[in-house]
Amino acid sequence: MEPAPCSRRKTLRKPRLPESASRRALLASVALAFASGPGLLRAQTVDDLLPLPKWENEPAPAASATSPELGAHFNDLIPPPPELPGGLESGPRLADGPPSVLPGYTALSSNDLSLFLRGGMLDHSSQPGSARPAAHSPTPAMKLREAPADVLRRLEDAPANEHLLDPFDLVSEVTKEDVLRLLEFHASSAQVRLYILVLEADQKLPAGVNLDRLAHGALLRQQACLAVIPMGEPWRARFLVTDGVRNALPASRLAAMAEDCIQDAQQASDGPGQVQRLAVRLSTELFKLERSLPPPPSAAPIHPMENLHLADVAAVSAAETAHTSGAQVPLWVWTVLGGLAFLLTLGTSICLFQIRRLRRLKRPGPQSHIWILPEPEIQPRLGGAFSGGAGAIMHYRSQGAGS
Amino acid sequence: MKCPHCFTPVNQVTDICAHCGFSAAAIRDYLGADWVRLERITDHSQRLNLRDTRHLETLLDDFERHFPQCFLAAYVGPLPPALTVTDLGFWLINHGAFQTHQISRRNDFGMVIVLDPLHQQAGATVGYALEPVLTPPVLSAILEKMRGSLQKSDFAGALETAVRQVEGVLRKAGSRQPHTHQQPPPMVADASDLGFQALRPTAPQLPGPPLKPRAPHGTRPLQ
Numbered sequence: 001m002e003p004a005p006c007s008r009r010k011t012l013r014k015p016r017l018p019e020s021a022s023r024r025a026l027l028a029s030v031a032l033a034f035a036s037g038p039g040l041l042r043a044q045t046v047d048d049l050l051p052l053p054k055w056e057n058e059p060a061p062a063a064s065a066t067s068p069e070l071g072a073h074f075n076d077l078i079p080p081p082p083e084l085p086g087g088l089e090s091g092p093r094l095a096d097g098p099p100s101v102l103p104g105y106t107a108l109s110s111n112d113l114s115l116f117l118r119g120g121m122l123d124h125s126s127q128p129g130s131a132r133p134a135a136h137s138p139t140p141a142m143k144l145r146e147a148p149a150d151v152l153r154r155l156e157d158a159p160a161n162e163h164l165l166d167p168f169d170l171v172s173e174v175t176k177e178d179v180l181r182l183l184e185f186h187a188s189s190a191q192v193r194l195y196i197l198v199l200e201a202d203q204k205l206p207a208g209v210n211l212d213r214l215a216h217g218a219l220l221r222q223q224a225c226l227a228v229i230p231m232g233e234p235w236r237a238r239f240l241v242t243d244g245v246r247n248a249l250p251a252s253r254l255a256a257m258a259e260d261c262i263q264d265a266q267q268a269s270d271g272p273g274q275v276q277r278l279a280v281r282l283s284t285e286l287f288k289l290e291r292s293l294p295p296p297p298s299a300a301p302i303h304p305m306e307n308l309h310l311a312d313v314a315a316v317s318a319a320e321t322a323h324t325s326g327a328q329v330p331l332w333v334w335t336v337l338g339g340l341a342f343l344l345t346l347g348t349s350i351c352l353f354q355i356r357r358l359r360r361l362k363r364p365g366p367q368s369h370i371w372i373l374p375e376p377e378i379q380p381r382l383g384g385a386f387s388g389g390a391g392a393i394m395h396y397r398s399q400g401a402g403s
Numbered sequence: 404m405k406c407p408h409c410f411t412p413v414n415q416v417t418d419i420c421a422h423c424g425f426s427a428a429a430i431r432d433y434l435g436a437d438w439v440r441l442e443r444i445t446d447h448s449q450r451l452n453l454r455d456t457r458h459l460e461t462l463l464d465d466f467e468r469h470f471p472q473c474f475l476a477a478y479v480g481p482l483p484p485a486l487t488v489t490d491l492g493f494w495l496i497n498h499g500a501f502q503t504h505q506i507s508r509r510n511d512f513g514m515v516i517v518l519d520p521l522h523q524q525a526g527a528t529v530g531y532a533l534e535p536v537l538t539p540p541v542l543s544a545i546l547e548k549m550r551g552s553l554q555k556s557d558f559a560g561a562l563e564t565a566v567r568q569v570e571g572v573l574r575k576a577g578s579r580q581p582h583t584h585q586q587p588p589p590m591v592a593d594a595s596d597l598g599f600q601a602l603r604p605t606a607p608q609l610p611g612p613p614l615k616p617r618a619p620h621g622t623r624p625l626q
């Protein structure tokens with residue numbers, strides 16, 4: 001016997017909770033929400049699922065005597081070997097290889113990340129407490145040696161666009177890149193090219209050195225400035241400029257420029273930093289000097305390098321030069337001033353004399369002079385005993401003067 | 404020279420203008436033959452205030468000091484239609500006794516400026532001695548410089564301009580000499596030698612007894 005249709009429909013209906021239970025749960029949640037706020041309701045729910053960490057007042061662990069391995073905090077960046085399910089094993093790894101295969105290879109450690117990260121955090125010198133480079137002591141004058149001639153000869157083959165000449169590789173890579181970038185920008189914008197030659201700390205340019213062919217004679221083809229700086233001893237830097245720059249600017253100004261560059265370079269403690277600071281300051285000063293230079297001619301004449309003149313670097317000589325140049329006043333200036341003073345005095349005297357003369361004339365003082373007229377012999381006219389009627393008449397409204 | 408009435412050229416030695424018949428006799432018949440005494444500034448039309456008059460008298464006083472031979476007089480007043488400013492100037496120089504410090508100044512060194520505000524005319528007449536210096540063109544130029552002031556009815560300014568212009572011309576023509584201190588006259592004929600002016604002519608008198616020189620103080624007069 002088949003079940004009744006109504007009973008089948010009943011079976012297919014969704015089971016429903018008792019109305020009283022659902023209503024009670026709903027009321028409880030609503031009451032709780034109104035009592036404590038909706039946020040707290042949600043927070044409590046989140047906190048139950050994700051409890052926040054709790055800090056306990058525990059003493060800080062004592063610093064270990066030995067420094068931790070450098071780069072140890074990067075251990076997390078190197079994942080552990082995966083555990084492959086199913087008995088699968090990863091292939092052979094480089095670290096498992098015999099040492100004979102890769103002599104000198106060691107397991108890749110986090111410290112090797114320094115190969116990929118420039119300076120900064122993993123730089124040894126930047127670590128706190130690391131030993132600072134020892135301060136450079138000036139080289140005694142007796143121990144200065146001339147730069148080797150073959151080195152200077154090799155510089156003649158240097159590219160013309162290489163503005164930083166470092167034959168002894170004294171400048172660090174990073175600093176060299178920065179300085180080269182600066183000098184390239186300077187060469188593209190400035191009228192006076194800038195070249196820097198770095199020597200060793202105990203070296204100096206030979207006396208009477210001929211730098212005609214430096215960088216294939218690039219310094220001859222335009223206005224240029226060559227700064228020769230011994231690494232670590234910027235106070236012995238020398239500055240050479242071409243004739244065009246030297247003739248356009250007074251020696252005192254060039255000396256002041258050199259002094260400013262040296263003082264700025266000395267603010268750095270390391271040699272490459274000093275070279276960098278000197279390059280920056282010298283580039284800035286050369287841009288300023290351009291205002292005083294005449295505009296470059298269309299065809300720049302070639303100046304022989306014998307005409308390169310040194311701007312005195314020492315502060316004492318710069319002061320003496322400034323003092324000397326300031327005291328010398330051209331003779332023609334004094335002549336002109338004297339002439340103007342004389343003319344001014346003469347004009348003032350004339351004006352005062354005229355003023356006094358006019359006042360004396362106007363002042364009704366005792367008369368000093370009279371004027372006597374001649375007595376001509378004139379025949380009487382028209383019967384007049386004293387006048388013949390000579391005169392003039394003027395109508396000042398309608399007619400002009402008539403006689 | 405030209406006739407002061409019709410401004411036609413006249414002969415140097417003629418006594419009457421052939422064109423208009425002007426002469427001293429003719430003007431004398433019109434204005435009279437008596438001498439008249441006038442101030443250096445005669446303002447018949449009351450166009451000058453007291454301050455201007457005093458200022459002009461000061462200027463004329465200085466003028467007479469600088470040029471002891473000359474004098475300059477001005478007349479401001481309307482004239483009848485039949486009389487021109489030069490006619491009156493001609494008659495004043497020949498018949499005027501001008502009030503100056505030295506009455507003995509000769510009229511031929513005199514100059515008269517006549518201003519007629521009614522007919523808007525200005526005229527300047529000079530004596531024989533000033534004719535070579537103050538020629539008619541010079542006088543015309545002086546009157547022209549007075550035009551601006553006359554157009555503004557500034558008669559005082561016009562007369563001051565005339566005085567300064569005349570001084571400038573006479574300085575160039577005259578010879579400059581140092582002023583000598585005034586010496587006492589060697590003798591005194593009448594009061595005019597002492598600077599006094601008779602108000603009316605007096606009849607000649609018989610010479611009286613000569614004055615006795617004064618005796619020194621404390622002594623008896625000489626007899």
